[in-house]
Amino acid sequence: MPPPLSLSSIALALACCASHALATDGDYQTKTPYAPQQDPATYAAPPAGFQPIFTQLVARHGSRGLTGMKGDAALYAMWRQAAAQDALTPLGRELGPNILALMQANALLGHGVAGIDKPGYGNLTRTGIEEHRQLAARLLARLPTLFAQVGQDAATAPRQLVTIHSGVDRARDSARFFTQSLLEHAPALAPLLYLPPAPAPYPQGRTPAVQPILQPDGVNRFLLYAHKLAPRTDFVADRANPYFATYAASQAYQRYERTKQLHALMDAPAREPAAAAHARHVLERLFTPAFLAQFHGGATSYADTGSYTFTSADGKLTRTMTGNGKTVIRSLNAAATQLYELYAIAAGMRHEVPADFSRYMPAEDARYYASVADHEDFYQKGPATTASAGMTWRFALALREDFFNEVDALAAGDLRHAAKLRFTHAEMIIPLASAMGLQQPxxxxxxxxxxxSPWRGQSVSPLAANMQWDVYRNGDARLIVRLLYNEKETPFQPSCDGARIAPGSVFYDYTGLKACYGHAAAQ
Known part of the structure; x- marks a missing residue:
């Protein structure tokens, strides 16, 4: 029998995170490093007679680097041309070395970090790793009796801590660091960790020449990467297949992303006079007016071309990165927007890149570019408009139903799962919030x-954003549920107020909650 989970380790978990900040300064939009949005000491106690029986979460991966050498290389090419023309201000001369340092940090990101298999762009940063380690510790600290009971009973009444992820490295690694933290604080849980087999091999029903692609255990693209399901890997032809509706909704969404209708909505801020004003305010602090004037009439552009070789400080890793030329800066607005992207990503790379990119992005301009990114995300990933009829989030219905299915199993007496832990991306967290009715078109x-509008990317889906359901049961087998959104006690959709166990309570009767949402299969 494994050693029981000690309450002293739970106290340690709580102590490690008690001083964690409840807010993060800066306008970084969905690149905002994570901070829990409520002090755990203020959580409501469950009603008398109710004990925790299960918990589940879905979490975005932690803070990461840039996903590829694109805008950084294009902006660096622009800087090099300005340097060659002696067209930089004193502050502008400092920008280039900082961009190059950011590029090097991304090219080598994860080198020497246990648990990162392939260093490079797109990996978790040290901040991102710690975000998930602390999230796990706070989960243990919040529900000590659940995990103590699970650990003590592991030999006689085994229950599982089910873990799934999207299959993308940063989501897989977030799951890894999260569960490592669980086991450091609670070694008795080790036998309970379970990576379920991926859904049956896909693609299906195309031609005999197309071989199904087997995903590793723990991967579920249909739940956690549904925004980008691809015919090559995920094709579903059989309408009776439980993932048919999700695949169809994903394809419809990806078609919608390419429509002129959507881009007309997303691009509206760029047509406003404020776009040119903010771009000039940012760039004239760095480049001479004559150099910036070369953009007029489309006379010049800068792309992510060229090769760069970077070597780690210990000399053990050298990587050469070559741009593909697909990211092109053709205007002042494009240049300033790319600089904002570097400013935002650098917020979660403070351990890897000591440069302060806020020097190049004045606060009022950061607020403006965050608002533009929010505008774009609201229409592309968020609730959008009533006319879009849920196109931007219907593929997340299967993920919502997975939450209900887990609690349905408990209601039916199936206690095999003590927790379900899911790791995904902003492109799933944001639509899920709409599918849950927490956002309105x-x-x-x-x-x-x-x-x-109160809709903000930094609160809807910061890095390591998460939704958690804590489930409690009493002696009469009644189940109640509490929703935590970024660790803040949060109401379910307004139409479910009648399912609260008392007016204003954060606990909902599960039977009423299920009826409120209809528990409909994704369609």
Missing amino acids: LPPETSYSHAD
Whole structure:
């Protein structure tokens, strides 16, 4: 029998995170490093007679680097040309070395870090690793009686801690660091960790020449990468297949992303006079007016071309990165937007890149570019408009139903799962919030704006964003549920208020909650 989970380790988990900040300064939009949004000491206690029986979460991967050498290389090419023309201000001369340092950090990201298999762009940063380690520790600290009971009973009444992820490295690694942290604080849980087999081999039903692609255990693209299901890997032809509707919704969404209708909505801020004003305010601090004037009339552009070789400080890793030329800066607005992207990503790379990119992005301009990114995400990933009829989130319905299916199993007496842990991306967290009814679409005639809408990427899906359901049961087998969104006690959709166990309570009767959502299969 494994040693029981000690309450002293739970206390340690709580102590390690008690001083964690509840907010992060800066306008980094969905690149905002994670901070829990409520002090755990203020969580409501469950009603008398109820004990925790299960918990589940879905979490975005932690803080990461850039996903590829694109805008950074294009902006560096622009800087090099300005340097060759002696067209840099004193502050601008400092920008180039900082961009190059950021590129090097991304090219080597994860080198020497146990648990990172392949260093390079797109990996978790040290901040991102710690975000998930602390998230796991706070989960243990929040539900000590659940995990103590699970650990003590592991030999006689085994229950599973089911872990799944999207299959993308940063989501897989977030799962790895999260579960490592669980076991450091609670070694008795080790026998309970379980990576279920991936859904049956896909693609299916195309031609005999197409071989099904087997995914590793623990991967579920249909739940956690549904925004980008691909015919090559995920094709589903059989309408009776449980993932048919999700695949169809994913294909419909990807078609919608390419429509002129969507891009007209997303591109609206770029047509406003504020775009040119903010671009000039950012860039004239770095480049001479004559150099910037070369953009007029499309006379010049800069792309992510060329090769760069970087070697780690210990000399053990050398990587050569070559741009593909697909990211092109053709305007002042494009240049300033790319600089904002570097400013935002650098917030989660403070251990890897000591450069302070806020020097190049004044606060008022950072707020503006965050608002533009929010505008784009609201229409592309968020609730969008009533006219879009859920196109931007219907592929996340299967993920929502997976939450209900887990609690349904408990209600039916199936206690095999003590927890279900899912690791995904912003492109799933944001649509899930809409599928849960936590966000509302706008009428087609109303345009999204910061002034009129509370929707913010930094609160909807910061890095390591998460939704968690804690499930409690009493002696009469009644189940109640609490929703934590970024670790803040959060109401379910307004139409479910009648399922609260008492007016204003954060606990919901599961039977009423299930009826409120209809527990409908994704369709």
